[in-house]
Amino acid sequence: MTATDKTAEIREGVDRETVETVKSVGERYKYGFETEIETEYAPKGLNEDIVRLISEKNGEPEWLTEWRLRAYRRWVQMKEPRWAMVDYPPIDYQDQYYYAKPKSMAQKPKSLDEVDPKLLETYEKLGIPLREQMILAGVEGAEAAPSDGRRVAVDAVFDSVSVGTTFKEELAKAGVIFCSISEAVREHPELVRKYLGSVVPYSDNFFATLNSAVFSDGSFVYVPPGVRCPMELSTYFRINAEKTGQFERTLIIADKGSYVSYLEGCTAPQRDTNQLHAAVVEIVVLEDAEVKYSTVQNWFPGDEEGKGGIYNFVTKRADCREARAKVMWTQVETGSAVTWKYPSCILRGEESQGEFYSIAITNNYQQADTGTKMIHLGRNTRSRIVSKGISAGHAQNTYRGLVSVHPKARGSRNYTQCDSLLIGDKCGAHTVPYIEIKNNSSRVEHEATTSKVDDDQLFYCRQRGMDEEEAVALVVNGFCREVLQALPMEFAMEAQQLVAISLEGSVG
Amino acid sequence: MAMPETATDALEARLQAAPSGGGAWIRAARAAAEGRLRAMGLPGRRDEYWKYTDPTSLISPEVAPAEALTADEAPVFDGIERLRVVFVDGRLDAAASDPLALEYLEIEPLSQVAEVDIHWAAEVFGQLEARGQDPVARPLAALNTALATEGLVIRAKGVVPRPVSLVYVHERPSSDAMIHHVVRVEPGAELTLLENGPAAARFNKVLEVDVADGGRFHHVRAQGRDHDRQAVTHLFARLGAEALFKSFTLTVNGALTRNEAVVELLGDDAVAHVAGAAAGDGAEHPFHQDDTVFVTHAAERCESRQVFKKVLRNGAVGVFQGKILVRPGAQKTDGYQISQALLLDGDAEFYAKPELEIYADDVKCSHGSTSGGLDPDALFYLRSRGVPEAEAQNMLVLSFLAEALAEIEDPRLREDLEARLEAWLRRRTR
Numbered sequence: 061m062t063a064t065d066k067t068a069e070i071r072e073g074v075d076r077e078t079v080e081t082v083k084s085v086g087e088r089y090k091y092g093f094e095t096e097i098e099t100e101y102a103p104k105g106l107n108e109d110i111v112r113l114i115s116e117k118n119g120e121p122e123w124l125t126e127w128r129l130r131a132y133r134r135w136v137q138m139k140e141p142r143w144a145m146v147d148y149p150p151i152d153y154q155d156q157y158y159y160a161k162p163k164s165m166a167q168k169p170k171s172l173d174e175v176d177p178k179l180l181e182t183y184e185k186l187g188i189p190l191r192e193q194m195i196l197a198g199v200e201g202a203e204a205a206p207s208d209g210r211r212v213a214v215d216a217v218f219d220s221v222s223v224g225t226t227f228k229e230e231l232a233k234a235g236v237i238f239c240s241i242s243e244a245v246r247e248h249p250e251l252v253r254k255y256l257g258s259v260v261p262y263s264d265n266f267f268a269t270l271n272s273a274v275f276s277d278g279s280f281v282y283v284p285p286g287v288r289c290p291m292e293l294s295t296y297f298r299i300n301a302e303k304t305g306q307f308e309r310t311l312i313i314a315d316k317g318s319y320v321s322y323l324e325g326c327t328a329p330q331r332d333t334n335q336l337h338a339a340v341v342e343i344v345v346l347e348d349a350e351v352k353y354s355t356v357q358n359w360f361p362g363d364e365e366g367k368g369g370i371y372n373f374v375t376k377r378a379d380c381r382e383a384r385a386k387v388m389w390t391q392v393e394t395g396s397a398v399t400w401k402y403p404s405c406i407l408r409g410e411e412s413q414g415e416f417y418s419i420a421i422t423n424n425y426q427q428a429d430t431g432t433k434m435i436h437l438g439r440n441t442r443s444r445i446v447s448k449g450i451s452a453g454h455a456q457n458t459y460r461g462l463v464s465v466h467p468k469a470r471g472s473r474n475y476t477q478c479d480s481l482l483i484g485d486k487c488g489a490h491t492v493p494y495i496e497i498k499n500n501s502s503r504v505e506h507e508a509t510t511s512k513v514d515d516d517q518l519f520y521c522r523q524r525g526m527d528e529e530e531a532v533a534l535v536v537n538g539f540c541r542e543v544l545q546a547l548p549m550e551f552a553m554e555a556q557q558l559v560a561i562s563l564e565g566s567v568g
Numbered sequence: 569m570a571m572p573e574t575a576t577d578a579l580e581a582r583l584q585a586a587p588s589g590g591g592a593w594i595r596a597a598r599a600a601a602e603g604r605l606r607a608m609g610l611p612g613r614r615d616e617y618w619k620y621t622d623p624t625s626l627i628s629p630e631v632a633p634a635e636a637l638t639a640d641e642a643p644v645f646d647g648i649e650r651l652r653v654v655f656v657d658g659r660l661d662a663a664a665s666d667p668l669a670l671e672y673l674e675i676e677p678l679s680q681v682a683e684v685d686i687h688w689a690a691e692v693f694g695q696l697e698a699r700g701q702d703p704v705a706r707p708l709a710a711l712n713t714a715l716a717t718e719g720l721v722i723r724a725k726g727v728v729p730r731p732v733s734l735v736y737v738h739e740r741p742s743s744d745a746m747i748h749h750v751v752r753v754e755p756g757a758e759l760t761l762l763e764n765g766p767a768a769a770r771f772n773k774v775l776e777v778d779v780a781d782g783g784r785f786h787h788v789r790a791q792g793r794d795h796d797r798q799a800v801t802h803l804f805a806r807l808g809a810e811a812l813f814k815s816f817t818l819t820v821n822g823a824l825t826r827n828e829a830v831v832e833l834l835g836d837d838a839v840a841h842v843a844g845a846a847a848g849d850g851a852e853h854p855f856h857q858d859d860t861v862f863v864t865h866a867a868e869r870c871e872s873r874q875v876f877k878k879v880l881r882n883g884a885v886g887v888f889q890g891k892i893l894v895r896p897g898a899q900k901t902d903g904y905q906i907s908q909a910l911l912l913d914g915d916a917e918f919y920a921k922p923e924l925e926i927y928a929d930d931v932k933c934s935h936g937s938t939s940g941g942l943d944p945d946a947l948f949y950l951r952s953r954g955v956p957e958a959e960a961q962n963m964l965v966l967s968f969l970a971e972a973l974a975e976i977e978d979p980r981l982r983e984d985l986e987a988r989l990e991a992w993l994r995r996r997t998r
Contacts, residue, residue: 143616145925467914482929485896491935495920500911500941509934510926 102159108132111273114159118242118276121249124256131262131272138266144429145458145490146398148334148371156305156336158274227291234290236320237282241309244280251282255313259342259379259406267338267400268375271307275340278308283318283349292548294323297339305336312342314349316382321352323551332368334397339374347382347409352390354551358558359395366425366454369397376403380412383438388415390546392555393428394562402460404433407441407469414443417546419555421562422455422487431461431478431493436469436502447478448540450562451487458490465502472502480510481539483532533560579610581629587717591685597694601713604698608705617704620887620919621826621858626708626770626800633741634769634796634823641991643735644764644790648980650733651675657738657768658718658745672726672757678719678748689721692750696776696804700830704862709802709828712774716748723752724759724783731786736765738794743768749775753783755808760978761785766792766822771799781808781835787815788981790988791825795853798824803842809835809867816976818985819846819857820992826858833863833870833898843875843975847965847989849996850883850915858887859907865898865931874905877972879965880916881996890935891923898928905935910942910968912961958997965993 102113111132115125140151231238237248244252262272279295297308314320337359345351353376362369372395378387389403405414416432434443443463451457459478480489491508513535521531537544537559544552544559583602590598611623625632653675654664660677668675681687694713700706722732734749745768753759757780767773779785791799799822805813819825831840840863848855863872878886888907909918922935942964950960969989976982 470914480924480926482926482931485899485927485929487929488925488927490926491922491924493920493922493937495918495922495937495939497909497911497918497939499914500916501914503940504938506920506922506937507934508922508924508936509932510924511932512929 100161101157104157105154106132106156106158106274110158114274114276117159117161118245120242120245123253124245127257127262128273131269132274134263135266135269135273138269140266144400144460145456145492146400146427146429148398148427151336151371153270158305158307159276230290235284235287236289237280238293239280241275241278241280241311244311248280248282251313252280252311255311255342255344257342259344259377260340260375265375267373268340271309271338271340271375274305275307275309278310278339280310281312281320281322283314283320285316285318287318289318289320292321292323294325296325305338308339310339310341312351312353313344314346314351316346317348319350321548322354323548324353324355325358332363334369334371336371337373337396341374341376341403343378343387345378345380345382345385345387345412348384350386350388351378352388352548353378353403354547355391355393356551356555356558357391357393357395357399361395361426362397362424364424366397369426370395372396372399372401374401376401377406378404378414379406380409380414382409382412384411384413385409386413388417388546389432390417390543391419391430392543392547392551392558393418393420393430394558396428397426399428399430401430402433404435405443406435406437407443408437410438411440411442412438413441415546416443416445416447417543418447419450419540419543419559420448420457420459421450421559422452422457423562424453424455426453426455428456429458429460431459433462434464434474435462436465436472436474438469440471441469442472443474445474445476445478446542448543449478449480449489450483450536450539451480451489452483454486456488456490458492459508460492462494462496463504463506464496465498465504467498470499470501474502474504476506478508479539480508481536482510482512575609575612578627578629579605582610582627582711583714586714590682591687593685593687593690594682594693597690598714600698601694601710604701605707605710605714608701608707608710610707610711617860617889619921620889621824621856623708625798625824626772626826631742631744631770632796632798632823634738634794634798635741636738636766637792637794641988644988645733645762645981645984648731648733648762648984650731650762652733652735653720654735654737655718655745655747655767657740657743658747658771660718661737670732671729672724673728673732673759674723674725675732676721678721678750679717681721682717687721688723688752689750692752692776692778693721693748696778696806697774697802699806699832700802700804700862706802706828706830708772708800709774709804712746712748712772712802716746716774718746719748719750721750722759722761723754724757725754726756727758728760731760731762733762733764736763736767736771736792738766738768738792738797741769744770746772748773751775751777751785753777753779753785753811755780756782758784759786761787762981763787763789764792766794766797767799769797771797771801773799773801775801775803777803777805777813779805779807779811779813782810783808784812785814786977788976788978788985789816790818790985791820791822793821793992795821796823798822800826801828803827803829805829805831805840807831807833807835807838807840809837811835811838813838813840814975814977815842816972817844818988819844819848820989821848821853821855822857823854824856826860828860828862830862831864831872833865833867833872836867837869838867839871841873841875841975843873843972844877845969845972845989846878846886847969847992848879848884848886849881850885851881855880855884856887857885859890860887861890863892863903865892865894865901865903867898869900870898871902872904873975874907875972875975876907877969878909878918879912879969880909880918881912883915883917885917886919888920888922888937890921891925892933892935894926894928894931894933896927899930901928901931901933903931903933906971907935907937908968909939910965911939912942912965962990962993962997966990
């Protein structure tokens with residue numbers, strides 16, 4: 061089950077400039093456990109009935125069911141994209157469960173004792189504190205229990221359903237709505253109807269269309285005008301059940317002059333079959349509002365032979381709809397067997413701003429094709445892209461990005477920097493930027509470099525008594541510094557450790 | 569690959585014109601090219617590799633007419649001592665050319681070489697083109713190998729004392745030229761190849777260059793100033809150990825120009841530089857210029873450089889698709905790529921796709937791409953020193969292009985092309 065106790069095999073120490081293989085992250089994947097919880101499944105496969113069933117289970121109104129069905133009908137006609145520099149065997153979409161729900165959620169337990177102990181165990185392993193565990197497990201009255209001082213509101217999504225949201229009342233005082241999207245459909249249908257699919261339409265791309273048809277849950281955030289969200293919001297995603305795809309949908313709306321910082325984390329059990337994760341995140345940013353969206357993606361990456369792992373095919377897009385709106389994507393991608401992900405910014409409002417900071421680490425047989433799109437439509441819009449790709453083992457790591465400046469986006473500015481680092485001679489690092497400029501008053505700069513861990517820097521660290529592994533971790537953390545600094549505190553620490561863990565055993 | 573019927577018909581119609589007869593070696597090469605072409609089909613607007621340039625007019629059965637420009641300045645490379653070979657609307661004009669003889673040089677028309685059964689050119693003709701089809705298909709180059717009957721087969725056996733200069737003349741308004749040259753530079757030999765002129769209303773050219781160990785090859789071309797001409801050119805080069813390859817292209821005017829360069833560094837310590845400067849003004853005639861470069865490092869300690877600069881105004885469109893591919897084991901690679909566009913007004917467009925694909929860890933590869941207008945501070949500085957605005961602009965444009973022109977080693981050639989650019993700018997300055 062778990063592989064954390066395996067001791068690292070230490071290679072006989074030969075001092076070499078760079079070492080070929082990196083010890084697997086898989087071996088150290090501490091979230092690789094699986095919880096045996098009774099789960100309620102919808103039948104395997106995908107057809108209109110399944111789509112209807114999911115909709116019915118969530119108690120959705122007619123318009124949403126119709127919307128899902130339109131997406132499904134569209135999806136049937138679409139072809140899976142194959143342009144990314146990733147290689148994986150064909151996915152059998154009929155051999156998946158599209159709906160799985162822990163059974164214990166059917167009735168609300170009165171206290172923690174009544175909660176399925178396996179579920180609690182999972183939360184504990186994930187490092188979620190007791191009080192939050194109570195809330196997430198749906199214990200009645202848990203909101204009133206004393207807080208232990210950590211101030212992050214959490215929404216946990218277990219397989220397909222949101223199992224609970226913390227700090228809801230406190231957030232409600234500020235007017236912030238933070239709940240699962242299925243709840244939002246029931247409680248705030250006008251908001252959902254207005255904004256759902258307005259950034260990523262149901263016909264957007266193969267995986268987003270699939271998600272539109274079958275998404276079962278996800279998080280919903282609405283920050284009213286002028287409100288600075290009093291705490292960080294966080295969603296925790298976990299795929300537990302086998303042969304289950306996870307299709308969550310997140311919708312964030314930052315009304316005029318508001319601010320919210322949103323964190324997203326994900327893990328999955330260790331299995332030798334691949335699992336599909338096709339999420340959609342939509343962010344609407346109105347006048348003067350700002351959204352900060354940070355992800356630490358640590359889905360199971362597969363073992364050191366490349367067996368198993370998550371296929372992470374995600375569509376994330378932010379629409380800076382009005383003037384001076386600002387969005388900032390920060391991602392640390394260390395997990396997943398295959399990643400296909402391009403968090404994008406549509407800079408529609410004048411002087412709106414988009415930023416993208418990314419660290420993508422691939423090891424063993426992981427493949428990542430990730431980057432961003434900055435679409436400049438409004439005047440004086442600004443964007444900044446900083447991407448750091450680190451490739452080790454037999455992994456392939458690609459940055460793919462688009463910077464598009466439309467004729468009307470006069471006075472716009474973009475700066476792109478993508479750096480790749482290679483550790484070992486069996487891996488690959490690639491850069492595929494698209495730059496499309498249609499006016500002369502905008503300035504666009506793109507820079508990319510590829511190199512290996514600098515020998516002089518390593519030598520310097522070793523001279524000061526560090527062993528090679530520490531030295532590499534330090535140099536790599538330095539290489540990623542600009543991105544790590546962009547993360548909120550809670551995540552920065554985790555991310556820094558992740559970087560070090562991912563590279564453990566890369567030398568020696 | 570299955571093609572829609574109309575596309576297949578268009579391809580078959582083009583292949584109707586395939587030459588029959590000829591010696592055994594060329595028949596084999598042409599048949600192989602036909603096979604390749606059938607397998608990949610003609611390019612279409614939806615092909616990723618043609619995302620920014622529409623190939624329709626390059627493959628259509630009809631050629632859009634283009635008027636030849638009446639010369640208002642001395643031909644390019646006029647003062648340079650060279651061996652001139654003239655092609656008129658794609659046909660070798662022996663009478664207008666110098667005798668095909670020079671020390672350390674073998675030079676023969678393709679039409680002659682095609683008649684013999686065995687020839688060394690078989691090792692190069694269509695071979696480098698075939699290698700260049702992977703990983704990206706270049707159907708128009710295969711089409712050229714299958715159909716071209718004109719061109720030169722050149723072999724440098726030592727340091728060739730004078731440049732070989734190919735002069736292309738465009739006369740008929742709807743000429744459709746297809747030329748295929750083969751060059752082999754033997755170990756330690758050196759050759760400079762010059763090309764200038766518009767060739768035809770529509771021009772499809774393949775130039776295959778095989779540079780053996782320690783060979784040196786210089787290539788400088790100016791593509792002619794005809795406005796409505798269309799051209800797709802392919803340069804395939806293969807480099808041995810310690811070989812040197814330098815190519816520079818100047819493009820001013822032209823409704824559609826696509827210059828593909830595919831360079832493979834197969835021997836250790838080889839050096840390849842590919843550079844280009846383009847200037848386009850879409851005010852009276854459309855201008856669309858595309859540089860598509862693919863450099864493959866397959867040996868150790870090689871150096872490659874791609875330097876492309878474009879100056880665009882009035883709806884002119886510039887495209888750069890460049891790639892550095894470093895194969896596993898190509899350690900100590902030094903790869904550099906820069907693509908920059910200077911947009912002189914609000915209408916011009918620039919599209920760039922500068923790619924890196926790297927499978928070796930001990931390498932130094934970088935690329936940069938920028939786009940923007942003239943720097944107002946620099947303009948102000950020059951004006952405050954008494955330089956009139958128009959002249960100040962031209963100075964800044966020329967200095968912007970200088971990095972690309974600096975890739976031409978021979979100062980006489982460089983100065984000649986600099987003067988052309990300056991004249992071009994001055995004609996557009998009011």
